[in-house]
Amino acid sequence: MSIIDGEVSCPVMLDFFAWNKGLDIALVAAQLVKFTEVKNVSDSSQAQPLFNSSIHKIYELLQNRIDEEEFSSVKAILKSASWVWLGDRFVSPSRVAFRCTLNGKPFLCALSSELMQFSRLFRALGVKDTFDNDDYINALQEMKTMHEESALPPEMLDIAVAMVQFVADGRLHSGENVIFVPDSNNVLRPANLLTYNDAPWMAQNTIADEIEFVHPKISIEVADRVGVASLRKQLLFQTSDLVDLGLQDSESFGQSESLTGRLKHILELYPEGPGIMNELIQNADDAQATEFSIIVNRCTYSTSSLLSPRMAAWQGPAIYFHNNSIFSPDDFKNICKIGQGSKLDFLNKIGRFGLGFNAVYHFTDVPSFVSGDYLVYFDPHTKYLPGANIQHPGIRIKFTRNKVLDQFPDQFKPYLLLGCDLTNRYKGTLFRFPLRSVEVAKQSEIKSQSYLLNDMTDLVDRFMRIGSEALLFLKNIRQINVYEVDETGENLERMFSLQACPFALNEMRPISSISDLLQKSSQSPNNRKNLHDILRNYTHQNTPKVETLVEVRKSDRNGEEQKETWYVLSTLGGGKARQLAIDSANTSLKLVPWGGVAALISREGSHMSKVKGKAFCFLPLPAETELPVHVNGYFELSSNRRDIWRGDDMTGEGKIRADWNTALVEDVIAPTYARLLVHLTGKVTGESLGSYYSMWPSTQVGEPWSSLSRR
16 A cells, blocks of 8 residues: 655545544554653664654644643543653653752653743643652652662762752651661661761761761761751660650649740749859758758860750850769659659658759759769750750760760760769769850840859859858758869869868757658658657657757868857747647648757857847748847748748738748747757856847847747
8 A cells, every 4th residue: 555645635535534633632642652662762863863753743732732621631641651751761740840950860850941842731741840858759769769779879879969958958857758868888778777977076986886877978967857867866865864854744834834934934033142052052951961062163165075066055164063962763853843842742851842943044054963873964945955855855864884975075074073973873963054155145045144154153252151051950961162173174172161060968869850850750651640640749848959069160272260159959849830730731831840049159269149140941041030140940931932921911821821930930939049048148257248138139120030029
C-alpha cells in the first residue's frame, strides 16, 4: 500500500478517512505513554532530534486542547506516568518544578527553557512552581532505595548534602518523615541514627565505637535541624536525668503562669539582702550540717567544652554556698518544687514555705549544686541546658563512676572547690550561682536587673557585719566561713570565719533541747500527733529548759580574732501557747511552744551590753524589736519570712496565727526572759549595775513585745 504525500481537499475522502476531525487527545496521551517506554534514545544521535521534535508536538497538541471537556481523560492516563522529557530521559512531573536552584537531576530539577513554552500544560498536569521539604525528603528516600548500603558517588553525595541543607532551611524537622542523611562513610542513613560532633575537644579514642557520625560536609546547625543527635547530649544523657521542678502538678502556680513568671513574683516577696544567705543557712541547718561556707569566685572560666554553647553566659564570676551535709532523695525532690516544700510535715526543720531557696534567682537564672553523687542544674528559661523543656527545665547528672569531667572539662571546672572532684562521691553540698550579667539581664524573664561582682562583695560584707548573730539559735551549724577565689581560679583564700562554741550551764535532761525533742517526734510517721503527746506529758516543773553560754569567735584573713560571749536560754513553754499547739483544730499550722532569748555578756572583755534586739525564727528577721536582747521562737511569719504575723482585725486562720505569736511571747519568751535576768544578777558588780538594768525591757516597745514588760 502506498501513501501519497500531499494536500487532500476532497470532502468525500476527508470524511471517509476522518481526516476532517481532530485527533483523539486520549489517544495522543496514550501515545505519549508509549514514547516513555522507548529505551536508549539518547544513544542515537540521529534518532534523538526526531524524538525531541515528536514529544514537543505532542505537548503542543495537548496544550491546545486543555480547555476541552475530554482533557480530563488525559489527566487520568498520565496520572501515574513519568511523561516529562528532560532531553535524555522521562521523569515524573513530581520531580520537576518551574523554579529550582538545586540541580538534583534526575531526582529533582527545573524545567528547561525549551519546555517553558508548554508551561500551561505542565501546570494543568500538576507541575509545581517550586519544591517543598517533602519533595527533598522523598528524593533522598529514592536515592537511598537506589544505592541502599553502598557509598554515594561523589556527584551524588554533593546532591544529597545540598538536599539536606534545603530541608534544614525550610523548618525544624518535626520527626514525622524519616530524613536520610549521608554518614561519614558516604552512606545514606536515617538522621536520628546519626550524631554530629559538637565536642571537638574530645579525643576520638574516647568516643564509643557504636556512635555513627554524620558526614563532615553537613554543618552542626543543619544536622541539628534535621534531627541528627548531638554528641554532647548523648554523652550527657548517659549519666543524667531530667528535672521537672514540680511542673507536673498544675496546682503549683496555675495553668496560665509560666515558671519564669512564677519566679519573678517570688522575688517580689523576697527582697535582696543578707536574708538570702539566711535562707541557705536555714536549709543547711535543716539538713543537720555543722559548717557553712560562702565563696566569692572572681574567675571567668573557659567556654570551649560546655554542655551547650549558650552555657557560656554562666561561666563568669559566681557566689557559692557550701555545707557539710548531703542531699537525701527527698531533698532532691523537694528543692525542685516551687512553693511546694514538704517541711511543714517535719517539725525539726526551720523552713516553712519551700519558697526561700528561690530567692537565689536574684543572683542568677541558672542555679546549680553538687551533692553526693549528683550535679543538678536548673534552667527555668529552658534555653541554656541541652534537652531542657517546659516539662523538664533542669537536669541531674550522676558524675560518680563516669567521665563527665573529661567530657566537659570547662563546664565542670568551676565546681572543683572544697574537696569536690566530680569523680568521687561528694560528702557535702556545694551551690553555685553564676551572676547575671548586663547582657543576660536584658533577656531575662525572671529579673531584668544584673547582679555584678561589686553587688556580690557588698552583700557578703553586709552579712559579715551581722554574721555572729546567725549562730546564736541554730540547732546544728557551729561555723561559718567566707572564702574568695581570685581571677585565675586557682587560689582559694579564707577571708572571714565565725565559730560558735556552746557550753551548757544546766544539767541536761533526757530531752533537753529543741533539736532532740523535735527529732524524736519526727521519727514517727504520725509526726505531729507524736509531738502533741510529748507536749501533754510535760508539766511546768519538768519542761525542757536549755541554758547555754555561747562563745562566738571571729577571725579575719590576717588571723586577728575577736570574741563575743552570749547567754542563750530556751524553754518549752505551757499556758495558752501549749494549748494552741496541741489543739486538733490547728493541725494545718506548725505550732511548737519553744522560745528563747540571747543577751550579749561581753565583747572583747567589755561588760554586758544591750543590743538592737531582733526577732529570730532560729535566724534573724529584718525587723527590730526595740528590746535590748534577741528573742527567738517558732513564730508564725509572713510568707517572705521578713516579720512575724500579727494583727487585731483578723478572723479564721489569720487570727489563730496572730494569737499564737502573742501566746508565744507571753507564755514562753517572757518567762525565759525573766529567768535570763535572774541569771545575769550573778554578773552584776557596782560598775556594771547600769549595764544590768539596760538589759530590762522598756515599756515603750511596740506590740507584741510590750507584753514582755507586762508579764
